[in-house]
Amino acid sequence: MVLYGYDASVYNSVQGSDNWMAWFNEPDDAAIGSVNTAYTVGAIFGGFFLGGPVSDYLGRKVAMAIGCILVIIATFMQTFSPYHSLACFLAGRCIIGIGQGLALTAGPIYIGELAPAEIRGKIMTFWQMFYSVGSFICFWIAYACTKRVDQLGEWDWKLIVIFQLLVPVIILILLPTIPGSPRWFIQHGNRIEKARSALRRVRETEEEVEEELLMIREALEYEKEAISSNYSALWKDKSLRKRMLLALVINAGQQLTGQGSLNTYSTKIYQLVFTEESQISLINALNATFGILFTLNAVWIVDRFGRKPLLIVGAIGMGICMIIAAAVETETPTLASGAKSEPVGISIVFLLFLFILFYKPSWGATVWIWTAEVFSMNVRAQAVGMASQTQNVANTIFQQFFPIFIDNDGFYAFYLFAGINFLLALFVWFFIPETKKVSLEEIDALFGGANHVTQGEEVLAHKKAAQIEHGSHDKEGTINVENAELH
Structure with a gap:
């Protein structure tokens, strides 16, 4: 998740660099949108069409490793893109997207299959928190580079890009040291001893290990006898079809809350309020720092109050923040310099930080938790891959025109986000069931399926x-x- 947070924040960071703009021949808003779209299209391809099959046939750990290798290759492509060749940078972003699609399908499945039901929410919260850690690293590196632009020259943006190597290298070193998925071992070759060995590393007693092994075998036996394990099961089985549709909506909704645009284009948004590049970089870095702390709130909330209340309160809070931020910016005068007055600027930054306070533990962490735990073993890899990449489908559609939207209408665009957030709160209230502390093998009964x-x-x-x-x-x-x- 650090990998995802860093990679998703890189493009936002380099857009503020005059050297990056000059290196790629001053791309216009449409071209800037296209580079971001290339990343999301790659992620959609990787998640929808590669993530599920690779995770199922080669294993969760292998899928994560392949994703990391693709990110490493693409990092060199971006860093050393030829002068005025935006196409090479764009291709690198697309390949990174494919790598992310593979890794982000395997990651939450792997965690969900190893985590005990009673603390699964907490563990997935920490996983989501590390997205903010990735953003934190990226934005602070970017801020440091803005302070040394004269000495660094074109490396003021290349340093930000090449640091993408750090996390995939660490992951590749660590992967051989962690246990495999016990559910995957049993599903592929009925390797009971390997599954038992993996569970022993993450369970306290032998009794827990044997009890869980039996539950996994029972669930898989039923799924093998009664349910298809290919993509068609997601649409033929009524219970799975219902879960898939709900997961698609809330994953798309995660990006339409406004967070997707803030994360990708916060530099452009803050340019409507502030004029100094280093000031904007500092705000982005502080935003990522607070994002880590805000996500930690979910650790004690998500398994205590449940997934559903968290999603509803988060959506309502984000909607209110968007309305007030839009009103503050649009109803106050702009100075001759093109910026807002200092009190207005501080107010907007505070409101957007408050937005993140509501977003991180709710639609940031909880959507991932809910998606990773509601599907049965026979289709979990395919379903999580498809559902999570709906985030990128929504991003691809929306982020292509958002730079033009923000240039033409400014903060009036935030009223749209407010309306979407209120609609998402209503959707969760009426349609999303609570999954708190339900075991993965027994969750089907919540959706009208068999236990x-x-x-x-x-x-x-x-x-x-x-x-x-x-x-x-x-x-x-x-x-x-x-x-x-x-x-």
């Missing part, structure tokens, strides 16, 4: 009875039922 553990227990019981009935007799004439036993 996979209960059904799987019956399937295994029938198989065991059949094996006993047809079991072969050994030399003493006893029935050999070794293969029927549940270890």
Whole structure:
């Protein structure tokens, strides 16, 4: 998630550099939008079409590794793009998007499959928090570079880009040291011992390990017997179809709250209020710093109050912040320098920071938590990949025209975000069920589906009875039922 936070913030950071603009021949608003669109299109392709199959067939850890390797390759493409060749930079952003699509599909699935149900929300909150850590690193590097523009020259933006290498390299070093997914081990080859070994590293007692192994086997047995494991199951099964549609809406909604635009174009937004590049970079860096602290609020909220209340309160709070920020900017005079007065500028920054306070623990962290936990094992990789990349579908559509929107209408655009947030609060109230502390294997019952553990227990019981009935007799004439036993 640090990787995602850094990569998503890089383009925002370099847009404020005069050297970056000059290196790529002063791109207009449409060209700037296209570079961002290339990133999201790559992420959509990676998440929708590659993330699920790669995570399913090669494993969660391998998918994360491939994503990191693509990011490393693309970082060099961007950093050393030829003079006036925006196409090479654009291609690099697209490849980074593909890498992110792979990694962001595998990441939450992996965490959800290893985390105990009672603290799954807390762990996913920390995962989401590290998006802000990535932004924090990126924006503070950018701020430091704005203070040394004369000495750095074109490297004032190249340094920001090349630091994208740091996190994927660390991830590639760490991946061999962490356990695999026990659910993936059982689903692929019924490798019970490998699954048991993985669970022993993240559970306190042997009893917990054996109990969870049995639940996983029961759920998978039912899914193998009764449900398809390909993409078609997401649309043929009524319960899965309902979950998929809900997940698509809230993931698209996450980006339409206004956060997607603030994260990608905050430099352009603040240029309507402030004139100094270093001042804008400092605000972005402080925003990312506070984002870390704000996300931590979800650690003690999400498993105590639940996912649904958090999403509703967050959406209403963000909507109110957008209305007030728009009113403050549009109803106050602009100075001769093109900036706003200092009190107005401080007020707008405060309101946008308050927006982040509402966003981070709710639509920032909780959407990821809910999406990663509502799908059954047979379709989890495909579903999470498709649902999470709906964020990038929404971004691709909206961010292509947002730079033009903000240039023409300024802060009036924020009234649109306010309306979207209020609609999202209503949607959650009427349609999103609570998933707090429900085990992954039993969550289907919440959506009108069968309890996979209960059904799987019956399937295994029938198989065991059949094996006993047809079991072969050994030399003493006893029935050999070794293969029927549940270890």
